[in-house]
Amino acid sequence: MLRxxxxxxxxxxxxxxxDCFAIHEDxxxxxxxxxxxxxxxxxxAARVAVxxxxxxxxxxxxVGLRSPDYDARxxxxxxxxxxxxxPFGYDPSLSxxxxxxxxxxxxxxxxxxxxxxxxxxxxxxxxxxxxxRVDAGRLSVAHAGDSRLYLLSSGRLRQVTRDDSWVASxxxxxxDADPDALQDHPMRGALTNAxxxxxxxxxxxxxxxxxxxxxxxxxTDGVHSVLDGSRLERMLLDDDDPRSIAQSVIGxxxxxxxxxxxxxxxxxxxxxxxxxxx
Numbered sequence: 001m002l003r004x005x006x007x008x009x010x011x012x013x014x015x016x017x018x019d020c021f022a023i024h025e026d027x028x029x030x031x032x033x034x035x036x037x038x039x040x041x042x043x044x045a046a047r048v049a050v051x052x053x054x055x056x057x058x059x060x061x062x063v064g065l066r067s068p069d070y071d072a073r074x075x076x077x078x079x080x081x082x083x084x085x086x087p088f089g090y091d092p093s094l095s096x097x098x099x100x101x102x103x104x105x106x107x108x109x110x111x112x113x114x115x116x117x118x119x120x121x122x123x124x125x126x127x128x129x130x131x132x133r134v135d136a137g138r139l140s141v142a143h144a145g146d147s148r149l150y151l152l153s154s155g156r157l158r159q160v161t162r163d164d165s166w167v168a169s170x171x172x173x174x175x176d177a178d179p180d181a182l183q184d185h186p187m188r189g190a191l192t193n194a195x196x197x198x199x200x201x202x203x204x205x206x207x208x209x210x211x212x213x214x215x216x217x218x219x220t221d222g223v224h225s226v227l228d229g230s231r232l233e234r235m236l237l238d239d240d241d242p243r244s245i246a247q248s249v250i251g252x253x254x255x256x257x258x259x260x261x262x263x264x265x266x267x268x269x270x271x272x273x274x275x276x277x278x
Contacts, residue, residue: 112196
């Protein structure tokens with residue numbers, strides 16, 4: 001089971017908060033989005049995307065992926081839950097739950113595109129998205145953009161997601177490049193992939209086995225642009241309560257001068273065996 005808490009702040013320079021998150025412990029689901037677009041369109045894109053992921057996962061979970069011929073409508077988007085007829089393909093190397101999460105992000109992208117076409121002020125909007133689900137000790141993660149998921153396990157923090165950003169692509173092309181110098185480049189904030197920003201979103205999916213006691217941190221770049229992995233690791237190791245960790249992470253990012261919206265969702269995974277041993 002997950003015990004989770006999220007905290008978001010518009011920051012000290014932005015007039016509105018275009019971040020959005022959702023926590024559904026009954027589904028083992030965590031979702032974080034960072035919207036982009038003028039006239040508050042980013043806020044709309046983030047909310048549409050988060051709601052879409054929750055809808056798809058809840059609907060798929062309710063049928064347990066048991067019926068290969070099950071037809072479902074997720075907010076007007078028909079999805080046929082059959083291995084050979086999944087609307088965005090089915091990866092046999094992944095579990096059914098991970099494929100469902102991947103489908104959810106693709107549906108979210110379609111909904112954002114549909115919303116963007118509904119009004120001129122929404123044209124061109126999009127959002128980052130990171131979604132995580134824990135079921136029976138298996139962590140599934142699907143994401144697009146530069147919002148992140150970190151996993152603290154066995155006393156060490158690692159970034160599970162990979163950023164879809166200009167900076168990340170430059171570092172991948174040239175591992176010897178100076179990250180600090182890239183942070184001063186005019187393109188430093190550009191995304192190379194996002195939900196709703198194009199006809200085809202590249203959804204990254206990964207799975208990991210959890211044993212119990214792990215901490216998950218989902219964050220938008222308003223957090224991790226000013227708090228590096230070592231600082232975040234210390235913060236997660238120094239506390240045990242997801243609520244206080246999430247609040248501390250936001251507070252520390254503000255103190256470090258974050259100029260963006262900030263969101264942190266922190267969750268602890270507890271299985272029965274781990275809980276009984278405490």
